[in-house]
Amino acid sequence: MLYMPKFNKKALIVEDDEQLRGVMVSKLGEVYEVLQAGDGEEAVERIIDKIPDVILLDLLLPKLDGFKVLDRLRSYPDKKIASIPVVVLSNLWSDKDILQAKSLKVEEYFVKAHTDLNDVVLRLKKILEAA
C-alpha cells in the first residue's frame, strides 16, 4: 500500500474505490510519497502511524465513514495530528453533508462528479508545498 517516496512530504489518499484511488496515487505519486487507505479504520491507522502532511478523504467509506475519521482526527490529543489539513473528495453534496464536513475544518470540499481531478491534485500540491 506504500508508494516509493521521492520527497519528504506525504499525502494520504483515502478512497474505497481502488481504480479511483489508483488514479489519484499515480497523479500525486510522481512528486510525493503517497500512502493509501481503502477504509476508515485503515485511514486512522495510517494517519497515526505515518502522520501525513495532507489527507484526501472520501466520505462514504467501509468500516468507519469519512465524518468519523475527521472527528477522530480533529479530537486527537496530539495537535500535530489533529491539525493535518484535509481535502474532501466525495459524491455527497447535500447542505447537511457539506456543513458537517466544514464544521470539522476541511480545507476544501470537492464533489467527485463535477470536479476535474487535476484541480484536486493542484490543491493537494499547494497544501504540500506550504507544509
Added chain:
Amino acid sequence: MRFFYTFFSGVNRLLNSFLMLFGFRWFQNRWGVVYDSVSKQPLDPVQIKLIDASSGKVAQSSVTDLSGRYGFLATPGKFKIFVSKTNYAFPSKSIRCDSDGIYKNLYGGQLFELLGESDVISFNIPMDPLRVDWNQQAKQSLIKTSAFSENLALKTTSILFWAVFIFALASLYFSPSNFVYGILVFYCLVLFLAMVLPKPRLWGRVMDGKTKQPLVGVIVELTHTKFPDVVVAKGITLDQGKFFLRAHRGEYLIKITSENEFGQKSLLKSKKIKIGGGGYYSRDIMI
C-alpha cells in the same frame, strides 16, 4: 424575442413531461446513467472517458454522481466511450440490445459519430458486476433508486394507454358516442405530439448581451448558495456558446468566468438560478 423563446421552450418541456406520462420518451434525452446490468442500480463512482476516435486521445473525462449520471457536451466527430469501476466489467456481456427496461439508448463500446452541431452525449451504459461492491450496498440507504418499480410503472402506463386505445376503437364500431370521439381525438393529439414535438435541448448558451454573439471558451459553474466555494457543476462553452450543466433540483449560484492566456480569471456574471426536476440548466445567459 427572448420572451417567446423562453415561453415556447417552457411549453415544450411541459408537453414532453406530458408524453412521459403515457410511456413516451421515458428518461430519454436527459443524461446518461451508468448502471449495474443485474440489479439495474446506478453506479458510482465510475470513471468515464470520451475518446476522440480520430486521435485516440481523451477528449473529456468525468466521474458519475451518486445517481450514476454523466453527460458530455461535444463537438461533431467520431467517438468511443470507456468506463471503469472497481468490481465491474465493461462492456457488458449480459446486455447486448439497445434497450433494458427504463434504460434506452444503450452503449456497449462501439464507435459512434456525432453529426450536425455540438450536442450532449448521454448514452445509458450497463456494466457487469464481478463481485460484491461495498460502495453500491452502502449507498442504497442514501439514494432511493427504483429501477424495477419505474420499469413496472412504464410498462403499466404503456399497456393501459394502448388497451384504452383498442377499447375506444372497438367502442367506435359497436356504440359510437361523443365521448368515444373525444377519447380518440385525445389519442390522435398525443400520438401527433409524440411524432412532431422536438426534444427539449439539454444545453444552455452564453451570449454577449450587446452583439448577441456566442461567447466561446468561458467557464460556467454552479455553486452552492450556502457554500459558494463548493462547485456542484462545471462546464466550458463550446461553439455557439453552448454549455451543459446537470444538477439536482434546487437553487444555485451560477458563475460565468473568463480566463486569459496567463491563467488569470475574471468574473463576468453571477446570479442565483433554480434547477427543476429535469436536472439540467438550459437557459441562455446574456453577459
